[in-house]
Amino acid sequence: MARSLHPLLFGGDQGSAAAPASVTGRLLLATDWSATPLGPAEGWPQSLRIAVSICLNSRFPMFVWWGPQLVNIYNDAYIPVLGQRHPQAFGRPAADSWKDIWDVLGPQVEEVMVHGRATWNERVLLVMERNGFPEPTYFTWSYSPIHDESGAIGGLFCACTEETGRVAAERERDRLVREAQDAARTLREWFDHAPGFIALLRGPDFVFEMVNRSYYQLVGHRRLEGRPALEALPEVRDQNFHALLTRVYTSGEAFVGRGMRLLLQPAPEAAPHERFVDFVYQPVRDAQGRVVGIFAQGHDVTEQVLGQQALQQADRRKDEFLATLAHELRNPLAPIRQAAQLAKAGAQAPERQRWALEVIERQVGHMSLLLDDLLDVSRISRGKLELRLQDVQLRAVVDAAVETARPLLEGKRHHLELDLPAAPVQLRADPVRLAQVLSNLLSNAAKYTDPGGRIVLQAKVAAPALELRVRDNGIGLTPEHRQEIFNMFSQVSSVIDRAEGGLGIGLALSRGLVEMHGGRIEAHSEGRGRGSEFVVHLPQGVGAVGREGAATKDVPEAATGARRKVLLADDNADALQTMAALLELEGHTVLTASDGAQAVEVARAQRPEVAVVDIGMPRLNGYEVAAAIRSAPWGSGIRLIALTGWGQAQDQQRATEAGFDHHCTKPVDLHTLLELVGGREK
Numbered sequence: 071m072a073r074s075l076h077p078l079l080f081g082g083d084q085g086s087a088a089a090p091a092s093v094t095g096r097l098l099l100a101t102d103w104s105a106t107p108l109g110p111a112e113g114w115p116q117s118l119r120i121a122v123s124i125c126l127n128s129r130f131p132m133f134v135w136w137g138p139q140l141v142n143i144y145n146d147a148y149i150p151v152l153g154q155r156h157p158q159a160f161g162r163p164a165a166d167s168w169k170d171i172w173d174v175l176g177p178q179v180e181e182v183m184v185h186g187r188a189t190w191n192e193r194v195l196l197v198m199e200r201n202g203f204p205e206p207t208y209f210t211w212s213y214s215p216i217h218d219e220s221g222a223i224g225g226l227f228c229a230c231t232e233e234t235g236r237v238a239a240e241r242e243r244d245r246l247v248r249e250a251q252d253a254a255r256t257l258r259e260w261f262d263h264a265p266g267f268i269a270l271l272r273g274p275d276f277v278f279e280m281v282n283r284s285y286y287q288l289v290g291h292r293r294l295e296g297r298p299a300l301e302a303l304p305e306v307r308d309q310n311f312h313a314l315l316t317r318v319y320t321s322g323e324a325f326v327g328r329g330m331r332l333l334l335q336p337a338p339e340a341a342p343h344e345r346f347v348d349f350v351y352q353p354v355r356d357a358q359g360r361v362v363g364i365f366a367q368g369h370d371v372t373e374q375v376l377g378q379q380a381l382q383q384a385d386r387r388k389d390e391f392l393a394t395l396a397h398e399l400r401n402p403l404a405p406i407r408q409a410a411q412l413a414k415a416g417a418q419a420p421e422r423q424r425w426a427l428e429v430i431e432r433q434v435g436h437m438s439l440l441l442d443d444l445l446d447v448s449r450i451s452r453g454k455l456e457l458r459l460q461d462v463q464l465r466a467v468v469d470a471a472v473e474t475a476r477p478l479l480e481g482k483r484h485h486l487e488l489d490l491p492a493a494p495v496q497l498r499a500d501p502v503r504l505a506q507v508l509s510n511l512l513s514n515a516a517k518y519t520d521p522g523g524r525i526v527l528q529a530k531v532a533a534p535a536l537e538l539r540v541r542d543n544g545i546g547l548t549p550e551h552r553q554e555i556f557n558m559f560s561q562v563s564s565v566i567d568r569a570e571g572g573l574g575i576g577l578a579l580s581r582g583l584v585e586m587h588g589g590r591i592e593a594h595s596e597g598r599g600r601g602s603e604f605v606v607h608l609p610q611g612v613g614a615v616g617r618e619g620a621a622t623k624d625v626p627e628a629a630t631g632a633r634r635k636v637l638l639a640d641d642n643a644d645a646l647q648t649m650a651a652l653l654e655l656e657g658h659t660v661l662t663a664s665d666g667a668q669a670v671e672v673a674r675a676q677r678p679e680v681a682v683v684d685i686g687m688p689r690l691n692g693y694e695v696a697a698a699i700r701s702a703p704w705g706s707g708i709r710l711i712a713l714t715g716w717g718q719a720q721d722q723q724r725a726t727e728a729g730f731d732h733h734c735t736k737p738v739d740l741h742t743l744l745e746l747v748g749g750r751e752k
Contacts, residue, residue, distance in 0.1 A: 093149070270354070
């Protein structure tokens with residue numbers, strides 16, 4: 071199950087194959103989720119995986135409740151909140167674990183799950199029994215909706231903090247301030263053991279009079295007592311905190327800060343580090359009511375803020391991925407549209423029309439493979455793509471890449487120079503994936519080079535490797551960007567206006583594809599404005615010099631099976647008519663149906679030998695059509711072929727369970743379909 075979960079689950083330096091370090095991470099892997107309402111983890115929505123991964127890797131108490139039964143998944147930091155309810159609460163409905171306070175939690179859950187409104191609860195009193203006896207506790211928490219892939223609310227996310235100690239501390243603090251003269255010794259002891267950071271500052275210079283241990287833990291190495299605030303903490307001079315102290319001192323009005331950014335120097339000569347704090351500046355008055363100091367109390371909420379930022383980043387990544395999907399599919403659409411216009415144009419030579427149709431067929435194949443990869447984001451994030459290796463000439467790969475990138479190259483009036491070996495170079499590689507690498511590099515060069523630029527694609531056999539170089543005279547790269555650009559969704563911020571819709575998936579995929587071929591990819595640049603060069607190194611076993619014409623694209627011959635009576639069912643009229651015409655050209659007798667119910671009626675009346683059925687149809691879907699045919703005495707001998715845009719493993723499994731003999735994903739390879747239609751009986 072570990073391989074199905076998001077990599078964030080494993081935190082730190084551990085790889086995706088390592089066991090989680092946390093208690094709840096191991097508990098997650100040990101749970102039989104198929105026996106719960108969530109079902110097997112392999113089928114969890116991506117939003118649930120990301121939310122669970124962020125939760126389990128946070129040191130701040132968090133949990134995720136998912137589905138109608140609000141199945142509970144929480145992290146190690148939340149275990150003390152549960153007390154004796156752990157570990158039974160893990161993977162169980164939340165209402166079962168929190169029966170004693172569900173009258174408070176239930177209405178808030180409804181706000182999130184039914185109305186989609188996030189909730190915020192600050193220091194709410196909850197009387198609960200978690201350690202064998204009822205106890206009053208105070209919590210601050212928020213419930214936020216989590217949407218699934220369809221946009222519906224699938225569950226909620228909660229970040230919480232127990233404030234029982236803080237409430238008690240603040241009550242004790244107020245009493246001690248009022249009785250400061252009589253309780254100095256008690257105040258010092260309380261200061262030192264308070265859960266948050268506390269300091270008492272005296273006079274208009276804000277001299278530290280009392281400071282607790284938590285405050286020292288926050289500010290680090292320096293001595294505080296007896297020193298003015300700006301002398302003890304000079305790095306905060308320009309961070310507005312001293313101005314806030316002055317305002318509270320002069321106005322006599324308290325100030326409450328939430329999640330305020332603070333830069334502190336943790337050690338002498340060290341660079342400042344970033345923290346986030348919640349705090350209160352409370353004026354301290356003498357017997358006459360005059361403000362004589364400031365009482366500062368607060369908490370380091372850095373992890374909470376970073377957790378919230380991680381959630382926001384995850385949401386942005388989702389939007390970026392959807393935009394990236396559109397970006398990656400546009401590339402093959404350009405040559406398809408242009409080739410279609412050429413094919414329709416009159417007075418075209420047969421060779422020209424045949425070439426245009428080959429372009430369409432090849433680019434549709436590219437789109438089909440891209441869809442298989444891009445629609446499975448977990449597979450992309452882990453680089454788990456499948457290569458389709460075959461013998462192919464380098465020139466064919468280069469031509470396919472140039473064809474894809476040509477609209478962008480021509481649109482910006484770039485001059486493309488090809489420098490390839492005189493002798494043919496034969497490769498054992500995935501031609502589509504290798505062409506994808508080169509087209510990505512060419513497209514990037516075109517995007518980041520001013521109009522009328524010069525781009526060179528060079529190939530060289532330099533034992534023990536084949537080198538492919540794409541060089542441009544564009545804007546270039548800084549040293550820090552040369553590695554950053556290979557990260558998923560990365561884009562050079564200083565040139566984002568040139569990105570033309572790209573969101574950075576191209577180079578990340580290119581690196582993964584090259585590495586799957588056993589090679590590596592590098593970026594070189596002499597700096598801004600001096601162009602860039604990307605070098606792909608493929609090992610000797612991948613590329614080798616061969617005889618002229620020795621390697622050709624592996625195009626199978628046309629299928630030559632028997633002529634069949636074929637039922638073709640599809641609610642898309644264009645798809646139905648074109649596929650019927652193609653099957654009739656092969657000599658098959660074709661019966662058509664435009665919905666599922668009609669398909670069953672035609673099958674009952676005409677008894678076809680083969681039925682090619684679309685899944686998404688009105689009245690009856692393809693699964694229902696297959697079940698109806700298989701349930702009839704005459705239907706057991708019909709060869710059923712599912713033709714659908716749904717191509718995941720679970721879709722294929724469902725087709726098999728419905729009674730289909732074969733499952734083909736749109737756009738289907740015509741040769742494959744003809745073999746299935748005209749082949750021998752099972």
